[in-house]
Amino acid sequence: MKNSEITQGIHYVGVNDRHKHIFENLWPLPYGVSYNSYIIVDEKIALIDTVEVDFFQQFLNNVRSVIGDRPIDYIIVNHVEPDHSGSLALIKKYYPEAKIVGNKKTFDMVRGYYHVGESADEIVEVNNGDTLSLGQHELQFTMIPMVHWPETMVTLDTTTNVLFSGDAFGCFGALSGAFIDSEMNCDIFWSEMQRYYSNIVGKYGVPVQQALKKLAGVQIDYICSTHGPVWHEHISRVIAEYNRMSLYQTEPGLVICYGSMYGNTEQGAEVIARAASIAGVKNIVMHDVSRSNHSYILSDVFKYKGLVLGAPTYNNGLYPPMETLLSELAARGIKNHLLGVFGSFTWAGQTVKKILEWNDSKLKFELVGTPAEIKQSLNADSTEACEALGKAMAEALLKN
Numbered sequence: 304m305k306n307s308e309i310t311q312g313i314h315y316v317g318v319n320d321r322h323k324h325i326f327e328n329l330w331p332l333p334y335g336v337s338y339n340s341y342i343i344v345d346e347k348i349a350l351i352d353t354v355e356v357d358f359f360q361q362f363l364n365n366v367r368s369v370i371g372d373r374p375i376d377y378i379i380v381n382h383v384e385p386d387h388s389g390s391l392a393l394i395k396k397y398y399p400e401a402k403i404v405g406n407k408k409t410f411d412m413v414r415g416y417y418h419v420g421e422s423a424d425e426i427v428e429v430n431n432g433d434t435l436s437l438g439q440h441e442l443q444f445t446m447i448p449m450v451h452w453p454e455t456m457v458t459l460d461t462t463t464n465v466l467f468s469g470d471a472f473g474c475f476g477a478l479s480g481a482f483i484d485s486e487m488n489c490d491i492f493w494s495e496m497q498r499y500y501s502n503i504v505g506k507y508g509v510p511v512q513q514a515l516k517k518l519a520g521v522q523i524d525y526i527c528s529t530h531g532p533v534w535h536e537h538i539s540r541v542i543a544e545y546n547r548m549s550l551y552q553t554e555p556g557l558v559i560c561y562g563s564m565y566g567n568t569e570q571g572a573e574v575i576a577r578a579a580s581i582a583g584v585k586n587i588v589m590h591d592v593s594r595s596n597h598s599y600i601l602s603d604v605f606k607y608k609g610l611v612l613g614a615p616t617y618n619n620g621l622y623p624p625m626e627t628l629l630s631e632l633a634a635r636g637i638k639n640h641l642l643g644v645f646g647s648f649t650w651a652g653q654t655v656k657k658i659l660e661w662n663d664s665k666l667k668f669e670l671v672g673t674p675a676e677i678k679q680s681l682n683a684d685s686t687e688a689c690e691a692l693g694k695a696m697a698e699a700l701l702k703n
């Protein structure tokens with residue numbers, strides 16, 4: 304690989320995955336994803352994270368094109384999730400003398416996954432604040448547990464002010480030619496960052512805030528994340544985006560998520576949306592919970608403050624895709640949202656009751672308006688109830 308240098312002996316040796324359709328076998332990848340790895344060439348050579356194992360041969364070629372026949376001295380494992388550690392056992396076969404650098408939790412995981420790092424002479428165990436000298440480059444390690452696993456740490460090159468940040472500040476989207484933000488059009492990466500954060504890291508807002516506090520005041524000229532562009536030109540925006548998302552801060556918009564078997568519940572959603580629009584809400588996104596991949600629903604819910612949920616009663620309970628969505632929302636601990644509820648039924652309504660139970664026990668969003676119920680199909684009363692709900696949501700959103 305040519306022209307791999309980011310700055311002062313630090314090289315990009317990552318790969319792009321344009322094959323995988325769904326990340327973690329869950330989340331769509333319309334633009335692919337990159338697994339970023341970096342190598343620091345100094346008196347000692349340090350590799351920082353590896354890549355998903357399917358891409359090992361390309362990864363090895365990238366490494367060799369930078370260091371030629373020189374050995375790797377250290378393999379720093381900032382994060383053990385296999386999209387980054389998957390090539391660890393193989394790279395150790397090519398560089399058996401390389402010592403694995405990680406913390407106590409790192410070694411528990413890499414031994415379990417790959418049976419490497421089992422003897423004391425092949426590891427360097429570090430704690431928060433510890434340093435490692437490569438010659439010119441001085442590295443410092445900071446633990447950032449739960450961003451996104453318990454073992455996660457970041458590595459700061461204090462000589463060059465380069466932060467190797469693991470998943471933090473990452474995003475979906477493969478890298479098309481360039482790997483530094485200042486050399487590419489970043490448009491797709493902002494929305495893919497919102498989706499990546501909400502899908503993958505969204506549960507861990509508090510740990511992200513703690514990590515941001517640990518890094519506050521640190522001079523950072525490059526952020527080398529494990530996914531997406533190397534951030535240089537847009538560092539302040541990237542940190543602001545992660546701060547906003549981890550604080551669950553939202554914009555005044557409305558997401559209407561509905562399930563509908565024969566179109567009647569969907570008609571209720573249309574009435575709610577129209578009423579909210581007439582009352583002045585401009586950002587309105589509608590999702591059919593059976594059609595929209597929930598990855599995109601979660602991303603929009605993280606973005607907008609208002610949420611309306613509605614579905615038909617199904618087997619005297621919740622419509623299954625709506626129940627799935629509710630569990631996905633609850634798992635992320637989303638805060639600071641307004642909730643409106645509606646439902647439909649043919650002979651006995653359960654949806655409104657069940658969604659309110661989810662809200663009382665798990666979501667704890669602020670309930671807005673009066674839940675609207677549709678029996679069989681919209682009539683004058685249920686149309687009025689849906690209009691009132693849309694209007695109440697609009698008033699609450701525009702007041703905030």
Ligand code: FEO
Pocket residue numbers: 382384386387451452470529530
């Ligand atoms: Fe990209 Fe948590 O792994």
